[in-house]
Amino acid sequence: MKRRDFLKKAGVAAAGAAFSPLMFANAQASTFRFGMVTSWPTSLDTIFGGALNTAKFLNEVTQGDVEVEVYPAGAQVGGLEVYDAVSSGAFEMGHTASYYYVGKDPAHAYFTSLPFGMNAQQHNAWMLSGGGQDLWNELNAPDNLIAFPAGNTGTQMGGWFNKEINSADDLQGLTMRIPGLGGQVMSRAGANVQVLPGGEIFLALERGTIDATEWVGPYDDQILGFNQVARFYYSPGWHEPGPALGAYMNLDVYNDLPEDIQNAFQTAASAANVKMLADYDARNGKALAEILAGGNVELRTFPEEYLNTLEGFANEIFAEATNSSTMFARTWGPWTSFRDDVRGFHAISEKAWLDYSID
Amino acid sequence: MKRRDFLKKAGVAAAGAAFSPLMFANAQASTFRFGMVTSWPTSLDTIFGGALNTAKFLNEVTQGDVEVEVYPAGAQVGGLEVYDAVSSGAFEMGHTASYYYVGKDPAHAYFTSLPFGMNAQQHNAWMLSGGGQDLWNELNAPDNLIAFPAGNTGTQMGGWFNKEINSADDLQGLTMRIPGLGGQVMSRAGANVQVLPGGEIFLALERGTIDATEWVGPYDDQILGFNQVARFYYSPGWHEPGPALGAYMNLDVYNDLPEDIQNAFQTAASAANVKMLADYDARNGKALAEILAGGNVELRTFPEEYLNTLEGFANEIFAEATNSSTMFARTWGPWTSFRDDVRGFHAISEKAWLDYSID
Numbered sequence: 001m002k003r004r005d006f007l008k009k010a011g012v013a014a015a016g017a018a019f020s021p022l023m024f025a026n027a028q029a030s031t032f033r034f035g036m037v038t039s040w041p042t043s044l045d046t047i048f049g050g051a052l053n054t055a056k057f058l059n060e061v062t063q064g065d066v067e068v069e070v071y072p073a074g075a076q077v078g079g080l081e082v083y084d085a086v087s088s089g090a091f092e093m094g095h096t097a098s099y100y101y102v103g104k105d106p107a108h109a110y111f112t113s114l115p116f117g118m119n120a121q122q123h124n125a126w127m128l129s130g131g132g133q134d135l136w137n138e139l140n141a142p143d144n145l146i147a148f149p150a151g152n153t154g155t156q157m158g159g160w161f162n163k164e165i166n167s168a169d170d171l172q173g174l175t176m177r178i179p180g181l182g183g184q185v186m187s188r189a190g191a192n193v194q195v196l197p198g199g200e201i202f203l204a205l206e207r208g209t210i211d212a213t214e215w216v217g218p219y220d221d222q223i224l225g226f227n228q229v230a231r232f233y234y235s236p237g238w239h240e241p242g243p244a245l246g247a248y249m250n251l252d253v254y255n256d257l258p259e260d261i262q263n264a265f266q267t268a269a270s271a272a273n274v275k276m277l278a279d280y281d282a283r284n285g286k287a288l289a290e291i292l293a294g295g296n297v298e299l300r301t302f303p304e305e306y307l308n309t310l311e312g313f314a315n316e317i318f319a320e321a322t323n324s325s326t327m328f329a330r331t332w333g334p335w336t337s338f339r340d341d342v343r344g345f346h347a348i349s350e351k352a353w354l355d356y357s358i359d
Numbered sequence: 360m361k362r363r364d365f366l367k368k369a370g371v372a373a374a375g376a377a378f379s380p381l382m383f384a385n386a387q388a389s390t391f392r393f394g395m396v397t398s399w400p401t402s403l404d405t406i407f408g409g410a411l412n413t414a415k416f417l418n419e420v421t422q423g424d425v426e427v428e429v430y431p432a433g434a435q436v437g438g439l440e441v442y443d444a445v446s447s448g449a450f451e452m453g454h455t456a457s458y459y460y461v462g463k464d465p466a467h468a469y470f471t472s473l474p475f476g477m478n479a480q481q482h483n484a485w486m487l488s489g490g491g492q493d494l495w496n497e498l499n500a501p502d503n504l505i506a507f508p509a510g511n512t513g514t515q516m517g518g519w520f521n522k523e524i525n526s527a528d529d530l531q532g533l534t535m536r537i538p539g540l541g542g543q544v545m546s547r548a549g550a551n552v553q554v555l556p557g558g559e560i561f562l563a564l565e566r567g568t569i570d571a572t573e574w575v576g577p578y579d580d581q582i583l584g585f586n587q588v589a590r591f592y593y594s595p596g597w598h599e600p601g602p603a604l605g606a607y608m609n610l611d612v613y614n615d616l617p618e619d620i621q622n623a624f625q626t627a628a629s630a631a632n633v634k635m636l637a638d639y640d641a642r643n644g645k646a647l648a649e650i651l652a653g654g655n656v657e658l659r660t661f662p663e664e665y666l667n668t669l670e671g672f673a674n675e676i677f678a679e680a681t682n683s684s685t686m687f688a689r690t691w692g693p694w695t696s697f698r699d700d701v702r703g704f705h706a707i708s709e710k711a712w713l714d715y716s717i718d
Binding site: 060065116129154217218235260261266278280282284285286288289342355356 | 421702710
C-alpha cells in the first residue's frame with residue numbers, strides 16, 4: 001500500500017509513550033512516531049549505534065514517514081526490561097539481546113547465540129536463509145512481539161578474570177557477570193553468576209563484588225575500563241561465538257503498519273546488522289593493540305580441555321531445556337542440522353582460508 | 360527532501376532504455392523507473408538474486424517510488440559490459456563484480472576481492488567502517504559511476520581441475536577460466552587464462568577449450584554442472600577469499616535523486632549484501648555433500664607451498680599495479696593497514712573459535 005492511500009484509509013499516527021517534543025522537531029511530517037528502548041548505554045557507541053542505525057535507516061528509507069526516538073538503557077526502562085516494555089506496548093520498539101530473556105524461555109538463547117554455537121556469518125545464514133526467522137517469530141508472537149537481527153558483535157572475547165583459568169576447577173567460588181545459557185554453564189561449573197547490564201559492570205569489578213566478567217571485545221571493554229581493573233583477558237568467547245542483537249517491535253503496532261513499512265523495518269534492521277559487525281571489526285584490532293600496549297593485561301587462550309568441560313555442561317543444559325521448553329525442543333533439530341551443514345562447508349572454505357592467511 | 364516535494368519541484372520520471380511494458384504494470388505509480396543490467400544468468404539464482412534483492416528492497420522501502428527492472432547477462436548487454444553500459448547512461452543501474460574491470464584500472468580488484476586478501480566479514484568491515492567506500496567512490500566517479508557492496512559469496516572454492524595440482528609447475532600450459540588479478544597470478548605461474556561469464560563456462564570445460572575453471576562454490580558449481588565434467592575440486596579460493604558484488608548506479612542519475620532515495624539505495628544494497636552471503640552459506644553445505652555423494656569428484660586442498668608460490672606472484676603484481684595505477688597505489692596503504700589490524704583481532708576471535716568448533 002502506498003503511504004498516501006494508507007493515510008487516507010487509516011486516519012493515523014500511532015500513539016506513543018511520553019516523548020521529548022524537542023527530539024521531534026520534524027514530527028508533524030511523520031506518519032509514525034515510535035519510541036525505541038534499548039539495553040545499551042550511549043558510551044557503548046557501537047552496540048548503541050546498532051539501535052541508532054536501525055532508527056536512522058528506517059527514517060531515511062521511508063522518506064521520513066517513520067520517526068524513531070532511541071532511548072539508552074535506564075532513560076525510560078532498565079537495560080534488561082526492554083522485552084517487557086515493548087511486549088506491553090509501553091514502547092513501540094526495542095533493541096536488545098534476546099538471550100537476556102532466557103528466564104522466560106530458554107529458546108530465546110538461539111536468537112542471540114547459543115554457547116558453542118554458530119559465529120556471526122553462520123547465524124545470519126540460519127536466520128535469513130535457513131528458517132531461523134520463522135522460529136524466532138513463533139517464539140516472540142505469544143508475547144506480542146516481532147524481532148529481526150539488527151547487529152552482531154562477531155566472536156566475542158572470553159572475558160576478564162582476576163586470576164589464571166587453567167581448568168574448570170578454577171571457577172569454584174568465582175563470581176562472574178555472564179548472561180544467558182553461557183551463565184548457566186558457568187554456574188554448573190561452580191561459578192557464582194550475575195547478570196548486569198553493560199553500564200553497571202565496571203563498578204562491580206572494581207569493588208570486587210565480581211571477580212570476572214565478559215562483555216564484548218577490545219573496543220567496548222576498553223571504553224568500559226575493564227583493562228584497568230582485571231589482568232587476564234581470555235579468548236575465544238565460547239559462550240557467544242556470534243551474538244546477534246535484535247530490533248523488536250510490538251506486534252500490534254507492526255500488524256497495523258502498511259506492508260511496505262513492515263518490509264522497510266526488516267531491511268533497515270538488516271543494514272544495521274551488517275554495519276554493527278563491520279564497526280566492531282574495524283575498531284577491535286586497534287583497541288586490542290592499545291590494551292596490550294598498556295602493559296597491565298595478559299592475553300590468554302582458554303585451554304582446549306577447559307572448553308571441552310564447559311561444552312559438556314552446555315550439552316546437559318541443552319538437553320534439559322529440550323525437556324522444559326517446547327520452543328527449545330522444536331528449534332533444536334533445525335538449528336543443529338543447519339549448524340552441522342554450514343560447519344561442514346566452512347571447514348574447507350572460511351576456516352581453510354583463515355588457517356592459511358592468519359598465522 | 361520528501362517525495363511529494365520532489366515531485367512538485369522536479370516534474371519527474373527518469374528516462375530509460377527500452378523496457379518491457381509488461382514488467383511495469385504498476386509503473387504509473389512510480390517516480391523513478393530504472394533498468395539494471397547484470398553479469399549473471401538467471402540460473403544462478405543466488406548471485407542473480409543479489410541483483411533482484413537490491414531492486415526488490417529498494418522498491419519496497421521507497422514504497423514503490425523506485426521501480427527497477429533487472430536484466431540477466433546477455434538480455435541487453437553482455438555479462439562483462441555492465442560497467443560501460445551504466446557508465447554511459449544506457450542503463451541507470453548495474454549489478455556486477457568490480458574486478459571484471461581490472462583492465463580499466465587494477466584498483467577495481469580491491470572492491471571485489473584481492474588475491475590473498477580479506478574474507479567477506481573483513482571486507483565488509485573495510486568497506487562500511489574502514490574507509491573503503493570513499494576509495495571506491497573515488498575510483499568510480501571519473502567513469503560517472505557510484506557503487507555499493509550488494510552481495511558476497513564468502514570464501515570461494517579454489518576451482519575445478521582435470522588433473523591434480525601439486526605445485527605451480529602443474530599449471531604450465533593449463534588453460535583456466537579465472538578473472539581479475541587472480542587470473543594474472545595464474546598467468547604468471549604459466550597458465551593460459553581466459554575470462555568468461557558464468558553462463559559460458561560449462562561448454563568450454565566440456566569441450567576441452569579450458570582445462571580448469573573457478574566460479575563460486577558448491578551450490579553454483581553444481582547448477583553449472585562442473586561436477587559432471589571435471590574431477591578435482593580444490594579449496595580454498597585464495598584468488599578471492601571474500602568477493603563482493605556491487606550495485607552500481609550512473610552518477611548523474613544518482614546525483615539527481617533526492618537524498619533519502621540515495622540513502623535508500625545504499626540501505627537496500629546493504630540488506631542484499633548480507634542476504635546473498637546468507638543464501639550461499641545456507642546452500643553450499645548441502646550442495647557439497649551432494650557433489651561428493653555423486654562419486655565422480657575428489658575434494659582436494661591446495662598444498663601450502665603452492666599457495667606460497669602464488670602469493671609471491673600476487674605480490675609482484677601488486678607492486679607493479681602500484682607503479683601503473685594512481686588509485687591502486689593510493690588504496691594499498693589503507694587497505695593493507697586495515698587487513699593487518701583486522702587479521703590481528705580475528706586471530707584470537709573468529710579464527711580461534713573456528714579452530715575449536717570445526718575439526
